[in-house]
Amino acid sequence: MNAKHLLSSLPLLAASSLAFAGEGAVADEWKWLTFLVFGGIIGLTMYITFWASKRVHSTSEFYAAGRSISGMQNGWAIAGDYLSAASFLGIAGLISLYGYDGFMYSVGFLVAYITVLLVIAEPCRNIGKYTLGDILAFRNDPKKTKTIAAISTITVSIFYLTAQMVGGGVLIKTLIGIDYEVSVIGVGILMLAYVVFGGMVATTWVQIVKAILLVMASLVLVALVWAPYGFSLPGILDGVVHNDGIQKQVAKLVGNAATNMTPEELGQRFLEPGLFLKNPIDQISLGMALVLGTAGLPHILMRFFTVPNAKEARKSVVWAMGIIGGFYVLTLFLGMGAALNVGPANIIALDKGGNMAAPILAQYLGGGANSMMGNFFLAFVAAVAFATIVAVVAGLVLASASAMAHDIYVGVIRGNQATPDEQVKAARISSVIVGIVAIVIGIAAKGQNVAHLVGMAFAVAASGNLPAVFLTLYWKRCNTGGIILGMLVGSFSAIALVMMSPNLTYPKAIIKDAQAVLDGTPAKDAVPAKASEGFVCELFAVCQNKEAAKPATEAKPGAIEKLAKLNEKMATLTVPADLEKAKKDAGKLEKDIKKAQDDLKKFEGQTTSIVGLEKPLFRLKNPGLLSIPLGFLCVILGSLLYRDKRSEEMWDELYVRQNTGIHAEGSVAH
């Protein structure tokens, strides 16, 4: 395949992209190819599960793969666990629509591993066994801390899992047109098979295979995107600056300011910050949740128990950072490639959030929607996305099941008296329960706004789990009282702030927008800039926040009026090209009207969000800025107010063991 040939197929894509919007990106005649590729990847993971099932007998094998995974293997598995559909498809999509800001997003996801490497991985490996609860219970009251750790683990995992299930169901539907419910059940059953039969061994290897496929697919796509520019960095950036579609997208994003800008300036603006992330305080808040939250995610913590010792745990983070960082650099090119070749407008037409950028770029690079290679590429990326969701969900289910079976059932209910057989049985039964819950939640949450859930998982992990783990490892006076108070207050404040934030759906705003689309907006006078009445006002909607000046705007006609005028005009048009264009515009208007009417119908009579607010009370999308310090503060306060002899007595042992690895859980010889 040479690059010239690939470029010439663009019109094909533009023509076909509208046709398949309804029933999946793959045309019917190529469905067999999709199923072949999906079948191949599912078959491979099933073979891994079959092979793994023969090696999983004890609890150590079920939860921690017998601690026999090497550092390098674990690094790949961490990457496989971490690079969820959100980061793989989502970030490439954000870059394709918003340029620089999309790329900035990915930096935090990598820097997060510095925290994991420096303060979490090795100590946790040295003193922990299978779960977050084990780490906290080492020097604190075991039953109390295991209970709260288990609740937190299950909460964080369920948030994360719901986002994956809903996102996955929508994605599979958009890609290959399989019904939402069918794909959710499919993901659920596959993931259950891996976890129940193959435990951590199968989960690890499925994650490794998926990470390798993902990196391979991205490398091929990036090579194809970059080759026409002779692998020159300024070359491809020049292409971006001079691309018509990108210039139009920037013009749309910057609004009125675009009138004074040359096309090149508009293109260059794509490579500058500020098109997507507009609130610096919110960005810092997000950054805090990312760099501290990753180290508190139970399914990531759990991965460090699968290696033989602390040295391998360290090695696995270094590998993971190499893979994850390298992958995010590739997404920069994937995103720019999609913007260059497919165009932001076509990407938005398929999915508003840009999630289809990478798959549709693959189809284009393979030769377009009507070629066999194009559809093979698309099928391959779709299958990798599917494998991604299944692998991430499997890791999450395993983490929740370990909290349920190992912390709650074995640790709290049975007081550590369960036999090895009972423990493995409890682990498998818990996996089935969590798996079924995941499927039910996935189906129940169909069509719901789940965008806030991944952010919430990170925020709870950063505000509840991390302060507890960090202070129990490094602060002598930390004790049970601090752990319980800190985890409760940190987690609840994070959840509460998100529930009051702009992430939720506010029916009043949607109804207003829909009405404006249909009926148009009246002329408005200019509004002068307003100053903020203080820092609190930038966080909470209780007083005046700063607002930029708004210029006077003219009245805009609604879509209904525009469509009527367009129809009148069409009757007079004779030139075929003009008529064609008018028809296209009319189609767009009809679509807008339909969407606005659907929104009006969906939210008819509703005035408040699910927590009863008419508009967001908390102005930031990310709660970390407040909830993380609050979490730390409460661990400290709780520890100072509570006395716990065991926490004090165990400090020397904990500190020596986390630094030296004496008596660390050893690996199981096969």
Next chain:
Amino acid sequence: MSKSAMNWAAIDADPRFQKLHKRKTTFLWSLMIISMVYYFLLPIGTAYFQDIFKIKIWGPFNVGLLFALSQFIVAWAIAAIYANRANTEFDAMAQEIINDAHNIK
């Protein structure tokens, strides 16, 4: 190595362990602070130093892109520096303590 034979308080007080603890603490905190400061310069820079971020240095390649890419290099460098020092120095110090742990009373 039986678990009851360890005198943890004595190991903690042992000069070799104290030396490991001090070196590790200083080193880890320095790296952690450097990496956090460097990372948060990115959102701060994009918000308050946009004019610097827009300066073109290599065709359309600007300071902002360079800075974002440098975040990857810095993160990798910090990981490499830590892993290197831990592999060569901390592991050996810990091993010495482990070997002698029974005799520290």
